[in-house]
Amino acid sequence: MRATMCFSHFQLPRCQIHTLYGSWWKKVNNLSKTHENISKVRLIGPSIYGLQGGHSRRWTQKFVSTNTEGKNVLSGKTTNIGHQITDVSSMTHSNLDTSRIEIGECKSVHIEQKISENKDVSKCITVIVFDIETTGFSRENDRIIEIALQDLSGGENSTFQTLVNPDMIVTNPQIHGISTYMVRKIGVPRMKELIPILVQYVRSRQKPGGQTLLISHNGKTFDVPFLISEFNRYSYEIPSDWYFVDTMSPARELMKAEGSTLSSKSLQALREYYEIPLIGQAHRAMADVNVLALVLQKMTRDLKLTVPCLLESYSFTASEISNNLKKKKKNSR
DNA sequence: GGCCCTCTTTAGGGCCTT
Numbered sequence: 315m316r317a318t319m320c321f322s323h324f325q326l327p328r329c330q331i332h333t334l335y336g337s338w339w340k341k342v343n344n345l346s347k348t349h350e351n352i353s354k355v356r357l358i359g360p361s362i363y364g365l366q367g368g369h370s371r372r373w374t375q376k377f378v379s380t381n382t383e384g385k386n387v388l389s390g391k392t393t394n395i396g397h398q399i400t401d402v403s404s405m406t407h408s409n410l411d412t413s414r415i416e417i418g419e420c421k422s423v424h425i426e427q428k429i430s431e432n433k434d435v436s437k438c439i440t441v442i443v444f445d446i447e448t449t450g451f452s453r454e455n456d457r458i459i460e461i462a463l464q465d466l467s468g469g470e471n472s473t474f475q476t477l478v479n480p481d482m483i484v485t486n487p488q489i490h491g492i493s494t495y496m497v498r499k500i501g502v503p504r505m506k507e508l509i510p511i512l513v514q515y516v517r518s519r520q521k522p523g524g525q526t527l528l529i530s531h532n533g534k535t536f537d538v539p540f541l542i543s544e545f546n547r548y549s550y551e552i553p554s555d556w557y558f559v560d561t562m563s564p565a566r567e568l569m570k571a572e573g574s575t576l577s578s579k580s581l582q583a584l585r586e587y588y589e590i591p592l593i594g595q596a597h598r599a600m601a602d603v604n605v606l607a608l609v610l611q612k613m614t615r616d617l618k619l620t621v622p623c624l625l626e627s628y629s630f631t632a633s634e635i636s637n638n639l640k641k642k643k644k645n646s647r
Numbered sequence: 648g649g650c651c652c653t654c655t656t657t658a659g660g661g662c663c664t665t
Contacts, residue, residue, distance in 0.1 A: 448665050451648075456665075489665055535649045536664035562663070566651075580663065597665075 438524035439621050441466045442516065443610060445530055445602040446537050447490045449480055453543040458505060459484060459497050461512070462599035463528075464607055465519045474515050475600045479504045490597040506548045513553060527557050527625060531581045531606055534560035534630065542632050552632035559628045561606065564613050571616070584609045 444463040450456035457480030465472040477492065479502045484494045496502075503511070520526050530537040538558050545552050565579040576587045581602060585592065590608045594601035614624070 446665085451665055453648080459665095486665060530664095532650095532662095532664045539648085540664090560650095562650080578662080 438521050439625065440519050440521055440524060440526045441529065441621060442519065442526060443529045443603050443607045445599045445606065446540060447492060447597065447599050448540060449482060449484050450486060453540050457482060458540060458544055459492050460599040462603045464603045466607060473600065476508065477502045478508055491595055505544050509545060509548060509550050525555055525557060527559060527621065527629065529559045529561060529610060531561045533558055534562065534635070538632060538635050542636055554631065554633065557625060557629040557631060559624050561610060561613070563628050564617055564619060567617055568613055581605060581609070588612045
């Protein structure tokens with residue numbers, strides 16, 4: 315199977331060409347070897363993911379390659395909450411051979427426990443900003459056509475971006491500029507193929523024994539439920555140690571804050587409020603991720619929010635969202 | 648569709664995501 319995968323940097327210039335197999339993928343494998351009992355790279359068991367075979371079953375071969383059309387970028391250094399974004403990095407064209415990857419076991423530590431044990435919990439939390447583009451607003455009838463992630467701790471391969479073939483006509487290219495032609499190109503992965511890679515990528519960014527915090531704008535009502543639907547559609551589940559934060563909540567607080575002139579909670583309004591220049595096309599996943607990463611940095615500064623704060627006060631899990639959706643569906647019958 | 652706010656909870660409207 316061959317799929318197109320984009321790994322992008324926050325900004326040009328493009329200064330390095332890596333192969334994923336030589337960089338990120340090697341890192342994934344090294345991680346699994348180094349932390350066998352802690353954070354061994356894992357795609358969760360076959361029973362959950364509907365794979366054939368037992369835990370010892372290896373993944374079948376997959377090739378993932380970037381293409382420039384997909385604007386797949388891979389960033390080297392970006393930013394960290396509490397630190398200024400100081401650098402930009404390179405672009406990657408890669409061939410990724412995911413064969414012979416062991417499905418291991420991952421031991422995670424409960425976040426609340428970790429916070430109480432370690433005040434500097436932010437050091438063991440991976441903060442990833444993400445965004446999706448879709449064919450519309452309906453989780454049932456529409457599909458994801460682009461996804462982008464940026465690990466705010468920076469470093470090699472800190473961003474992940476790809477178009478997704480939705481197997482349907484893209485009816486809203488005027489919104490994001492993504493056409494049916496673009497997503498139907500040879501090599502653009504379907505969601506079913508992308509999910510294991512996506513999970514593995516996030517896992518590769520996770521610190522040993524740490525947790526993952528995935529941040530998006532309006533994620534509670536759009537991005538996360540959409541992801542849940544896509545995962546469930548192919549009998550996958552979002553890993554239970556993925557914690558989500560919706561930046562709409564702190565944005566509401568910012569609107570109410572004394573002296574704030576923020577008039578709307580939209581990402582565009584937040585970008586304008588903080589005078590963040592738009593790099594790339596609005597409503598392309600990575601462009602919006604870049605904006606949100608900067609908004610998050612400035613908003614957490616203004617509201618004096620720390621990463622543990624975000625976790626304690628704003629985070630939610632996919633299962634909480636799923637349970638809410640099930641309850642509401644049941645009540646509406 | 649779902650969250651939040653308010654002129655509220657026995658509800659309705661605005662906003663946000665593509």
